[in-house]
Amino acid sequence: MGLISWMKGQFIDIIEWLDDTNDTLVWRFPRHNNEIKNGAKLVVREGQMAVFIYEGQMGDIFKPGIYSLTTQNIPVLSTLKGWKYGFESPFKCEVYFVNTKQYTDMKWGTLNPITLRDADFGIVRVRAFGGYAIRVDSDNVATFIRQIVGTDGNFSTEEIEGQLRRTLLSAFTTTLGQLKVPVLDLAGNYESIAQQCKDRMDPEFQTLGLRLSKFLIENISLPPEVEKAIDQRTSMGAIGNMQQFAQYQSAQAIRDAAQNQNGMAGLGAGFGASMGIGNMMAGAMGGMFAPQQPQAAAPAAAAAPAGASVGDRLKQLKALHGEGLIDDATFAQRRDAILSEI
Numbered sequence: 001m002g003l004i005s006w007m008k009g010q011f012i013d014i015i016e017w018l019d020d021t022n023d024t025l026v027w028r029f030p031r032h033n034n035e036i037k038n039g040a041k042l043v044v045r046e047g048q049m050a051v052f053i054y055e056g057q058m059g060d061i062f063k064p065g066i067y068s069l070t071t072q073n074i075p076v077l078s079t080l081k082g083w084k085y086g087f088e089s090p091f092k093c094e095v096y097f098v099n100t101k102q103y104t105d106m107k108w109g110t111l112n113p114i115t116l117r118d119a120d121f122g123i124v125r126v127r128a129f130g131g132y133a134i135r136v137d138s139d140n141v142a143t144f145i146r147q148i149v150g151t152d153g154n155f156s157t158e159e160i161e162g163q164l165r166r167t168l169l170s171a172f173t174t175t176l177g178q179l180k181v182p183v184l185d186l187a188g189n190y191e192s193i194a195q196q197c198k199d200r201m202d203p204e205f206q207t208l209g210l211r212l213s214k215f216l217i218e219n220i221s222l223p224p225e226v227e228k229a230i231d232q233r234t235s236m237g238a239i240g241n242m243q244q245f246a247q248y249q250s251a252q253a254i255r256d257a258a259q260n261q262n263g264m265a266g267l268g269a270g271f272g273a274s275m276g277i278g279n280m281m282a283g284a285m286g287g288m289f290a291p292q293q294p295q296a297a298a299p300a301a302a303a304a305p306a307g308a309s310v311g312d313r314l315k316q317l318k319a320l321h322g323e324g325l326i327d328d329a330t331f332a333q334r335r336d337a338i339l340s341e342i
Contacts, residue, residue, distance in 0.1 A: 012036045015050070016043035017097040021156075025136060026145070027097045028153030035090035042067040047101035049141050053094040054080045058142055096149070098141050102213050103157055104133040108168045113223070114176065118183045126183065127221050128176075130194070132168060133214040137206065144209025164205075168215070171201040183222065190217040313338050 012035065017027055044050045044064045052059035052074065059077040071078045077093065109129035118124045134157075136144050149155045175197045181189050198215040205212045221227070308316075314335065321331040 013040045014043065015040060015095055016045075017048065019048075019097075019099060023103070023157045024154065025099050025103075025157060025160075026149045026152065026155040027099075029095040029097065031092070031094065035092050036069065036095075037090040038070065040069045042069055042095075044097075047099060049098045049100055049136075049138060051096045051098060051141060051145060052077050053096065053145075058145065059093070061141055063138070096145065096153075098136055098144070100136045100138045100141075102133050102135045104131075104214070106132050106134065106157065106161065106164075108132055108165050108172075110169060114173050116177060116183070117180075120182055120184055121226065124183055124226060125223055126176075126186075128172065128217060128219065130216045130218040131214075132164075132212065132216065134164065134205065134210050135213055137209050137211045140206065140209045142209075143207075147208050148210075164210075167204055168197075168201060171204070172197050175200055186220045190220075193217060310338055310342060 012031065015029055015036065017029065019027070042050060042062060043066050044062050046064050048064060050062040052061075054077055057080055059080055060074045067073055081091065107129070108131070110127045113125035113127055115123060115125050148160060152159070175193065179189075179193065179196070181193070186193070194215050194217045197217075198212055201215065202212045222230075317326075317331060317334050317338065320326050321328075326334070
């Protein structure tokens with residue numbers, strides 16, 4: 001390597017950063033032992049800012065643009081280094097590039113349920129999750145460097161996500177508790193709740209040199225057992241009149257029994273049981289449903305007149321069997337029952 005090439009390798013004449021990541025907030029230019037020469041070009045692209053730090057002290061901060069580094073455009077660094085009459089020789093200085101673009105699709109969520117007092121359900125526990133977006137405050141870059149980054153030469157969003165989520169959850173829990181929105185009305189108020197949370201949290205982010213660009217609520221959910229109870233209540237509302245539903249169920253049972261060869265023998269008991277259950281269910285619902293008019297009792301086709309003799313009853317039973325109104329098994333059972341009375 002020739003002398004000229006070696007000398008050129010010792011001096012930095014272009015300082016820039018092409019970010020190929022999606023999560024780097026701050027990147028330190030790799031100066032190593034090289035020196036920045038007088039008149040070097042500094043390239044700061046849109047969405048970036050460059051911060052010069054000399055011997056641990058904050059120097060000049062550059063916004064997007066192309067700069068030729070001279071004593072005229074780095075006055076703070078000139079003061080720190082003591083260049084009273086300009087400089088001609090190279091100098092050593094740390095250069096930090098700060099991304100000021102917006103970082104989106106960052107996630108937050110409750111680690112533990114939030115306990116709330118609700119008008120409909122009493123005390124309930126809810127969980128929530130969503131997303132948020134942040135950016136470094138371009139007017140407060142120095143605070144971000146001092147409070148968060150320090151001397152980290154490759155600072156990413158992953159290093160601060162934990163702290164930000166804790167701040168978000170604290171403000172979200174406080175806001176949700178103070179609003180006292182009924183649980184069943186939360187879904188219709190996501191946007192309003194999120195905006196109030198953002199207004200509460202943004203000042204806290206600004207103390208770190210950040211801005212909370214967006215705060216979104218994707219879902220607020222109840223415990224599975226409460227959701228199941230709500231589904232059951234919805235099903236009852238879909239059924240409508242409970243007594244009519246019980247009557248419909250009874251009619252279905254009669255049809256199924258008629259299709260079964262041996263079903264008619266137990267039809268009377270099954271019909272009575274289904275009606276009894278339906279009446280008990282309707283009564284248990286109390287005033288939730290409108291009372292129904294009592295239905296006229298169906299005459300018992302096989303009922304015998306009061307005081308009928310054994311012979312009359314046997315004749316009537318035989319007539320029913322002959323007309324096909326009762327099957328052989330029922331006829332034999334009833335006949336034996338009558339004859340046992342003799």
